[in-house]
Amino acid sequence: MSARDNILARIRSARGAAAASAQSDLAAIDGRINQHPVGTRPAMHWDQVPRFREQCVRMSSTVDEVASMRDVPAAVARFLTEQGLPMRAVAWPKIAHLDWTGTGVTVEDRPARGDDLVGITGVHLALAETGTVMLLSGVDTPAATSLLPETHIAVVPAGRIVLAMEEAWARTREELGELPRAVNFVSGPSRTADIEGQLQIGAHGPFRVHVIVALS
């Protein structure tokens, strides 16, 4: 008998189940997965965009708002200048192929490497409740771009802001069916309080997160 067999047998015997699972048990499993009930949550009666912005700030991100995606390159240029950062970034293809002419920012369409300082991504969705961006891995959405650089800029179309994680799952099931290899919820710059309990912004992930909300 394998370890797997032994472990499952012990569990079944503990709950008084026969070796072959009862129809009712399997129906219960399928039922819960198909219905995926939403657990009790706080009332959350907010306007989503203002709430999202406020929570991003609370999680130590900076936030900017522009009228549309066309205005994103200028907003990025503004941010990099204000922060004294190099005018150079790697970006997801969708972002790299916006019109960057005249902004002074050099944007490369490739995944981030260890020495890239600024990474610009879009998002799959964003969560108003907690100021969180939701990123999916994929051919055109490399995970390293939001992870390795010191500065991560996330471009969030306002229409992709949903209330909370549960809404994000419902939307993702609708749009994609299955999950990609990695789903990353990112809420601000990395941090740690492991030394004397003192909060330090900037651990292993980016230590600066800038969110640009594109209203249309």
Next chain:
Amino acid sequence: MSDQKLRVGLFVTCLVDLMRPRIGFSAIKLLESAGCEVIVPSAQTCCGQPAYNSGDRASAQAVARKVIDEFRDCDYLVSPSGSCAGMIRAHYAELLAEFPQQRAEVERLAARTHELTSFLVDVAGMTTVPGRFDGEVTYHDCCSGLRELGVKTQPRDLLGRVAGLKVSEMGTPEYCCGFGGTFSVKYGEISARIADRKCDDIASTGAAAVVLGDLGCMLNIEGRLKRRGDTKTRVYHVAEVLAGLDED
């Protein structure tokens, strides 16, 4: 509304009986002042908690069944102790699960059992208290009373009605004092250190006294204050303060 007085059985507790009888008499005075008829079953000894918390189920059961017998005829069982009232109200059902024939009785007793201040406020609706106290006190929330019985606002409500008295809250009144029954004896060093934090908190209020509702906490805090050389801060049971400290 009937004029009939509430028949309250006073469960005085083993520690009050042994160490501070005055608290028992204060409790009687308060209950009578609230319009109750007070009965003190004379054969009472202990609620069984020391044995229960030590894992000696059989001993605890024997003692608990005696309590049920003794308080059968009372409308209520009231105790100047969140710990003993909590034992009866929150734990007797589990303790006596092996005696299903007594289940109804146990549940009835549990439902009628109250810590003193919560009884005075929530059941007897007491609004005037006999005692007076000139000065500032701070209140320590005993863990069982707080977390098992929800005793929090009631003692403060009553203390607020004591002429001359002002309550100053300490930083963390709900923080355990470190008594924990046999814990205080078995792990005395850790227990005293926890008590020390409580004493620091009490001292930081500048209050003349700390008031509380359980003898275990009382002896523990008083004992630690004395060992720290604090001869000024008094330690009182809430019943004593409410009834008046000249009671004897």
Next chain:
Amino acid sequence: MNAPVPGFKARAHDKLNDAKIQRAMKNFNLAAARTRGVADLENLEDIRTAAASIRDHSLARLDLWLERFEQEATRRGTQVHWAETHDDINRIVIEIARRTAVKKIIKSKSMVSEESHLNAALEAEGFQVVETDLGEYIVQLAGETPSHIIAPAIHKNRDDVADLFVKHHGTPRKTDIGELTMEARKFLREHFLSGEMGISGGNFLIAETGSLFLVTNEGNGRMTTTLPRIHVAITGVEKVVPTLEDVSCIMRLLARSATGQSISNYVTLNTGPKRPGDTDGPEEMHVIIVDAGRTKLLGTDMQEALRCIRCGACMNHCPVYQNIGGHAYGWVYPGPIGSVLTPNYIGLENALDLPNAATLCNQCGVVCPVKIPLPELMRKLREKQVDRGLRPWQERLGLTLWAWAAQRPVIYGWLTGITARAGRFFGGADRTIRRLPGNGWTEGRDMPAPAGKTFRELYAKRKQP
């Protein structure tokens, strides 16, 4: 290999008298963080009930949920392994490491791997292992074990960390915490980029999608599960959660209970290895599902302990933990959950002190996000100790005599009358007893003297005309 953990009292004594540990514990206040963190949940108690219920759903059909997880994970390319014992865990990881010819292994926190001493086993086989959670990294450099499940190095101060970095990095000494953190980032970045296998724990396993659910604030979880070519996740059987919505509900309480945040910085779901066309991700993903004593709790009065989501709130609020710190507990999990799990996992007789070294104040139970009745479980463990004859005979005798006397009011009255008078006498003029031989009360405090007569005798006298 489970070693017994006697010596609790001696360890506690050392920690209580260690000025540095005491300073560290006084500064440690994640309890206040939780209080701030839950202030925005107007229905906190309802959410706790929901989270507890979700955990109970898993445990009620644990085999089926695990099988569903395995089915979904396997379908997405994850290799699922089952480990019955701690040795199995180490064996499986070593086999994978050998087969994939890795040399450097980076780790993001796994408490289960602490149970099996995985790092030592890997190092004995010649693999290099680097912890990447900053607290775990510090503890690893110091050759110690974590003292808290969320903040492993709270027992170390900045000077300790500075010394460790000088010794192991060969860099000039820094004492600013920000600078130390940046130095760790720089050094660990090298490891992240060169690690060939990443070992992680797993906060949860999601049955619906066959995903590993991982939560960090530092980003090392993402690094460890994205950059190396092999990813191995290790977690306990009890960690399976049915659906994505279920884990979202629990997540609200996990972050608030642990650190007071509404969400942890990085919440990651890993479902299988790299896909065709993916530019990141491991070539192989493995999940090791561990029993090691957990299934023994199912169907027993200890089952509720398996709800635990490893938030650390119980220990953060525990007056005992706050004063003695985590190492005194002697095994992987400290605080109230440690006092319950340790005897269950390594043997009741090997951890006699832990369930007894508690005041049963229930500060832990009140804050536990999944409503584990921790003091009740500790009390039950005390009962089991009595049933198995593991208590000292003096204690058994004392309790038996107490109960005997308590059932005999006349004898009881006589004994208490004597005690009250003797106590009053020994208390002297200042009504204080300074030494009570044979018990720990007077180690750290005095005993106020009894009034001198018992209530029962005084009341009886008053009732007589």
